[in-house]
Amino acid sequence: MSSAGNMPWPLEPVLDMDDIQGIAVPGFLKPHQILLGIRYQRKEADMASLRTLLAKLTPDISTAADTLRDRREHRQLAKSPSSKSSDQKQKTVFPPLVAIGFGYQGLFDLAVGAALIPSVAYKNGMVARSALLGDSTTPGTPGNPTTWSVGKPSEELDILVVVAGDDRKSVRLRADEIVKAFVATGAKINEQVGNVRDDVEGQVGHEHFGFDDGVSQPGVRGRASGADDDFITDRYVDRSQFPAAALYGYPGQDLVWPGEFVIGYPQTGPDPLIPGPVLEPSPWWMRNGSYLVYRRLLQDVGLFWRTMRDEAERLSTLPGFDKMDEKTLASRLVGRWPSGAPVNRVPEGDDEDLGENSFANNHFRFDFQHACLEAHRRQGPVSAGRGGSGRTDVPACRTHPQGEHARCALGYGRAQLHL
Known part of the structure; x- marks a missing residue:
């Protein structure tokens, strides 16, 4: 019988953790979030103020490295015996994570080369494609873009900022700071507050229909550093169980090649253990970028x-x-x-x-x-x-x-x- 060391283990790439946003890898997964939909003004003076603000905001955007460190520290704290005390929980405050994304028109007016982005879906936007998702095509009826609370025709978002954290207060304070800064540039803001439900006893984390949410998420392949075992997604299947140990993080949690989420890395191919084709960035500055969909749904x-x-x-x-x-x-x-x-x-x-x-x-x-x-x-x-x-x-x-x-x-x- 061959030993685990002789098995054809996939060679997973080291990701550029300081240049990838944490909302893409490993993902925020925070219980409290505020989404800020921003439409900025096109006047020359306002655009100049906006560019200055974006430059100041850039160091505050949570990288993949920041977010993975946050997640690992949370898990380490959860293992600590002292973490079970309410006093310890109150003392341990993690700062909110922040992400930013740009709609096509918002990016086109700010960045040279945006027209080279190949994604037709991104360029067309949600309004143009809503019917493909099953939305009503009759104006004025529920689900039709004309009735949307955010992103309706002629009001598509230029920028989306996501503030995510462990408690409502810190998320609220950070979001208010960002709103104030964007309003000073003449921008218009649409705000959506989202929280993991805790209003029904025994259903914390359940969505409105009553089912536990977020149970199944794929794991991202790749390493956070050159260390052989510094995987972005933790591995829990014993290495003697091949190929399961090479296919899953938790038992049954598919490991997916990072190119499915981040541009410039191998995608998943026919054989899940072999890296697939790489989606090359176009323009060049799209490397380490990703696509984010903001979809607001109504549950009856x-x-x-x-x-x-x-x-x-x-x-x-x-x-x-x-x-x-x-x-x-x-x-x-x-x-x-x-x-x-x-x-x-x-x-x-x-x-x-x-x-x-x-x-x-x-x-x-x-x-x-x-x-x-x-x-x-x-x-x-x-x-x-x-x-x-x-x-x-x-x-x-x-x-x-x-x-x-x-x-x-x-x-x-x-x-x-x-x-």
Whole structure:
């Protein structure tokens, strides 16, 4: 039998951690965030002020190195026996993380060479492509771009700033500082506050439909330094278990080549252990950059659960569905029980211990032919309810490694009761 050292382990690249934004790698994943949508003025004096502000703000943008260090320090603190005391938690304050992104027009008016960016989707923007995502094409109806709270036609964002942190107060203070600075340049600001839900007992971190969110995220391949084991995504599968140890971070957590998230690195190819083609940056300054999608969705909680109740009642009269109820039906559509436990592993009912176990809640085979309709939480609009009306945040099924993407979703607005 060959030893683990003789196995064809993938050679993962060292990422330029000081030039990549942390929101792309390894990702913020913070419970409290404020998104600042900015539309700046095109007058010469305002543009000059804006350029000066952006230069001052640049050192405050959280790099991949900053964000990975923040994550590792959080995990180390969580392991410390003293971390369980409330006094220790209050003393340990991590500063908020900050990210910035530019819409195409906003970047075009600021940077030479922006027209060379090859992405048609980026250049066209969300308004032009909303119908492809299932949004209404009738002006004035819910979901149509004319009704959007942010980014509607003629009001597309030039800049998006994300402030993310562990507590509401520090995030609020940092966001207010940034807003004040941009307003001084004549810019108009749209603000969206998002927080992990903590308003319903027993459902901390659950999205509005009541399901635990963020259970399944791909892991990014690559190293943070030249050290052989300084992986950006921690590895928990024993090296003797090849090829599983080379394919997963946590058991079942796919490791994806960094070019799926960051420009200038290998993408995922047909063999997940071999680096695929590199998407070369165009223009050159796009290297280490990434694309960010800001998608604001409305969840009709009452309609969703009324639909589940009505459909479960109808199905329960059919052969083979005598035990169907609204919770079971909803969980089969989502692919997970409210706790995050995969229906694939526990088809008869929820298992909260499994849902909370990071070493087991993704440890199953994702099979497009046999898995539930929604394998795990991903973002994409679908129809729900009678006549296909209503909107919800139920995501699409993972079907292929090249379809992987990282998603950070936070709730906004008040929780709704299941009516």
